[in-house]
Amino acid sequence: MTSRSRSARTIAVAWAATLATAGVFLVVGTLLDDALEGRTPGAEPLVLGLALAVVAGIAQGWVVREGAHRQADIESEARRAVVRTVTDLGPAALVGERTGRIVSTATDAGERVGINRGTFVAPAIASVTSPLIVLVVVAVMLDVRTALLLLPAVPLAPVVVGGFQRLFQRSSTDYRKASRRLAASFLDSIQGLTTLRLLGAGERRALELAAAAERVRRAVMRMLLGNQLIILVADTVFWMGFVGLAAWLATLGVRDGALTPGEGFALVLLATLLLDPLDRIGQFFYIGMAGRAAGKEIAAFCAREPLVADPSDAGRTADVEEAGIAVELDAVTFAYPDGTPVLDGARLTVAPGERVALVGRSGEGKSTIADLLAGTWLPAAGEVRLGGVATSDLPRAEVRRLVATVSQSTYLFTGTLAENLRLAAPDATDDVLWAALEVAHLAGDVRAMPRGLATPVGERGLSLSGGQAQRLAIARAVLRDAPMLVLDEPTAQIDLASEAEVTAALAAASVGRTVLTITHRPSAVRPGDRVVRLAAGQIDDAVRVDAAGATPAPTEEGRA
Numbered sequence: 001m002t003s004r005s006r007s008a009r010t011i012a013v014a015w016a017a018t019l020a021t022a023g024v025f026l027v028v029g030t031l032l033d034d035a036l037e038g039r040t041p042g043a044e045p046l047v048l049g050l051a052l053a054v055v056a057g058i059a060q061g062w063v064v065r066e067g068a069h070r071q072a073d074i075e076s077e078a079r080r081a082v083v084r085t086v087t088d089l090g091p092a093a094l095v096g097e098r099t100g101r102i103v104s105t106a107t108d109a110g111e112r113v114g115i116n117r118g119t120f121v122a123p124a125i126a127s128v129t130s131p132l133i134v135l136v137v138v139a140v141m142l143d144v145r146t147a148l149l150l151l152p153a154v155p156l157a158p159v160v161v162g163g164f165q166r167l168f169q170r171s172s173t174d175y176r177k178a179s180r181r182l183a184a185s186f187l188d189s190i191q192g193l194t195t196l197r198l199l200g201a202g203e204r205r206a207l208e209l210a211a212a213a214e215r216v217r218r219a220v221m222r223m224l225l226g227n228q229l230i231i232l233v234a235d236t237v238f239w240m241g242f243v244g245l246a247a248w249l250a251t252l253g254v255r256d257g258a259l260t261p262g263e264g265f266a267l268v269l270l271a272t273l274l275l276d277p278l279d280r281i282g283q284f285f286y287i288g289m290a291g292r293a294a295g296k297e298i299a300a301f302c303a304r305e306p307l308v309a310d311p312s313d314a315g316r317t318a319d320v321e322e323a324g325i326a327v328e329l330d331a332v333t334f335a336y337p338d339g340t341p342v343l344d345g346a347r348l349t350v351a352p353g354e355r356v357a358l359v360g361r362s363g364e365g366k367s368t369i370a371d372l373l374a375g376t377w378l379p380a381a382g383e384v385r386l387g388g389v390a391t392s393d394l395p396r397a398e399v400r401r402l403v404a405t406v407s408q409s410t411y412l413f414t415g416t417l418a419e420n421l422r423l424a425a426p427d428a429t430d431d432v433l434w435a436a437l438e439v440a441h442l443a444g445d446v447r448a449m450p451r452g453l454a455t456p457v458g459e460r461g462l463s464l465s466g467g468q469a470q471r472l473a474i475a476r477a478v479l480r481d482a483p484m485l486v487l488d489e490p491t492a493q494i495d496l497a498s499e500a501e502v503t504a505a506l507a508a509a510s511v512g513r514t515v516l517t518i519t520h521r522p523s524a525v526r527p528g529d530r531v532v533r534l535a536a537g538q539i540d541d542a543v544r545v546d547a548a549g550a551t552p553a554p555t556e557e558g559r560a
Contacts, residue, residue: 003074007122010066014126015133017059022137022270023052029266036261063123071118078110078298085302090396092376093307100184105301108179109294116291124288127276134273142267143258146249153242154274175219175290180297182212223289239275246271307337308378310395318387318394318402323353324514325402325483327373329539331382334368342368344537345382352483355515357525360534366518369534370407370488373516375399386484404482406506408489410473412461417446418453420461420472424479432479440475441505442468467501474505485510487517 027049034041082105086094094102131154139147189196189205196202250267253259259267318325327350334343342365350356360366371377372384375391383390386402394402412420421433428436433453437443445468449455461469470490477485487506491499506517507526517529525531533540 003070003117006066006070007125010063010070010122011126011129013059013066014063014123015130017056017063018126018130018133018273018276019137020052020056020059022134022273024049024056025266025269025273026137026141027052028269029260029262029264031262032265033260033262063126064119067119067123069118070122071114073114074118075110075114078113079106081302082106082110082298085304089304089306090308090376092371093304098184098188100187101180102301103187104180104183105297108183109297112287112291112294113298116287116295120287120291124277130276131274134270138267138270142263142270143253145258146253146267149249150245150271150274153245175216175223175293178212178216178219182209182216185209185212242271242274243268246274308375308396311393313393316389316393316395317398318389320387320402320483321352323512325387326350326352326385327484327514327516328385329369329372329382330385332372332379332384333381333537334365334372334377334379342537343379346534346537346539348532348539348541350514350516352514353512355510355517355526355529357517357519357529357531358534358539359520359525359531362520364534365537366520366534367488370405370486370516370518373484373486374403374405402482403484403486404477404480405486405488406470406473406477406490410461410469412457412464412469412472414457414459416451416454416456417472420457421453421476421479424476425481428479433475436475436478439478439505439508440471441501441508442471442475445471467499470502471505474502474509478509482513484514484516487515487519489519490517491519 027045030045031041031049034045082102086102135147135151135154138150186209189209193202196205246268250259250264253267254261254264327348329346329348332343332346335341346369348356348358358366358369368377372379372391373386375394375396378384378392383392385391386394386399391399413423418430418433421436422428425432430453434443437446446452446455455463457463457469457472461472464472474490490506491502503526517525519525530541
């Protein structure tokens, strides 16, 4: 069932509840007339009134229950949309985004959208339109003239809601912006808590967070000010006006003989149903406006276009040989979106199964080449080809299938060793995981752990040493079984003792794959590697490694 049809069903059931409640009030009026005239009430009106009350209660309960289910479904869909957008955008498009702001959009904004669309919108529509049902009941069962006199007052509540919406719309938008900024700053502080303490900046950071929290509080108070203002107007003007008007019309009707006393009393009770939209006004500002602002926030985020999109012909695949895959950079030029130039006509050819070490100073663009090979970026000019096909012509999923990357900083998710390994191969058996750990030279360490593959790695892998975490990343790359392996400074963040183990693991993982090792450490260059140097945006292929493993400085000819 579609969301629109579910909303229509909720509105219809809410109308049924209103109609049943109106019937109860009419029965009360009939019983009052019987009492005033000294008649003994029959069983029929009592049974009818009880039945209508039960129907009204069941209908109202169903509306609440359905709203809770719809809220959960809408929240889930909103969060899935944000996660899909993050995945589709990729790391390149999210460079300038703060993690906390995205988390706030997926969690807090998703919840507010769910509450608004799931529990508020459809019941609010039913509340705004239900007075028309009540007026029809008044016209049919009581007096047409009275219904016509009450009719002009009915549209006032929606008009007031719309006016206050425009008046206080900015306050809800300001609140969402302040809330996102606070969430981003708070998450940054939690993630960098150790660094803050070591730098003695904890107290200063706490004061900044307190100031941000105060800005959120003020934004909330401005929104609640509008909420309380409209509630005051609704309670003092509309409630007294509707009930007073109904009581006056009931008095005139009884006096003129158009209504019995019981019918006059029922009319006053029915007038309270005309006030149902006013009950939604208080919710409108905190639920409705906040939900709409959150919805716009999610829609704006999900409308972002990825910097690298799938080609129109998404069925192409690259040629993979048993030894690996051919890689070619053909006159590649690249600059970051802010205009920073990185590569200028860079050329490199790597044969299937070949091991190449790319060296160069920090900041020259070595990691950019790794990102280009992984499909994170596309070149501004020239082509990056995998298996003879340009990455711009390959679907993103195909590029990810072809290239596995082991970076200098390994991200491990909170969970067990097995769960982190199965990110690369969800269906892998324990035997397959152990085989990958053997290749990564980590199987012995894991066997020594009391819980083996079920060992928790801790948040961001903090329960593992740097060398163990890096070898776990190598094991994940092995499980990917990609024909090309990109090693981006794989030993940069570990000590010398762990470096030997990681280097041995990398050698084992390189068998049967094309390997590009990016490094500025001579020790990471293995015997047999072809060494190329990146400098001034171009790649110099005329580089040799001396007996100590060092690479000579580039010559003027090599820079040309």
